[in-house]
Structures are given as structure tokens and as C-alpha cells.
Amino acid sequence: MKSARTYPCDPVDVDGMINLDFDEQGRLIGIEVLEASSKLPEYLLQSAKRLDIEGA
Template sequence: MAEFRVTYDAKADAAYIYLGEVGPSGVASMYPCDPIRVGGMINLDFDDSGRLVGVEVLGAASKLPRTLIDQAERV
């Protein structure tokens, strides 16, 4: 199984799930999920090859498992 990294900003209640290496050009595009359908704001980040490299979750405390937030790196 591939390893991933999670960071969490408690003040902003925002988490970022890193799914892969972001190339030198950084995130090439971002797709915002429909906030009404997901009940919040979730953004998908893609690299310049179209690979999903990260997921930003706003309102993370209500969207992610508590164990994931507890184990996340604090920023």
C-alpha cells in the first residue's frame, strides 16, 4: 500500500491529504467538489500529468475520522 501524509490546521479546521509527490511545477489544477453535495468544501489537486496528488478538506473535524485527525501532523 502506498504511504500518504496528512496535515491538520486546528485553527482553520483544515486537513490536507498528500497522495503523491508534487512535481517541481507544483499543483497544476484544482477541482472543487460541489459543497452542497459533500456538505462542505473538498478540493482535489492534480499535477501536470493529471494525477491526483492531494485532497484539501475544510471543516475537516466533521468530515474525517477522528483517528486520522489525531494522527495528522500539526501545522
């Protein structure tokens, strides 16, 4: 699915960058957590679907 708009966010409580991707109708279709491996728990990283690799 292709993103129509991406909004970068820099929430203070997270201490990192988050990108929110929206489709043409304004629906949230993706959340990118930059430096996720240092921000999120391992169990969440293991269950996440990566979209930045071939065949994902």
C-alpha cells in the first residue's frame, strides 16, 4: 500500500522520531518508529511486520 502523506512527529515522551503514514482518504496505514530497536521492547519488534525489506 502506498502512502499519500507522511507526517513526522517528535514526541518528547518517546525520545525519538515517529513517522505516521496516511492513505488518500486520510486513514492511518503505517507507523514508522526510527531507531525502533533501541526504543521498543523485543517482543514487539519480533511481532512487527517489516516493510523495508524485499518480499515484505
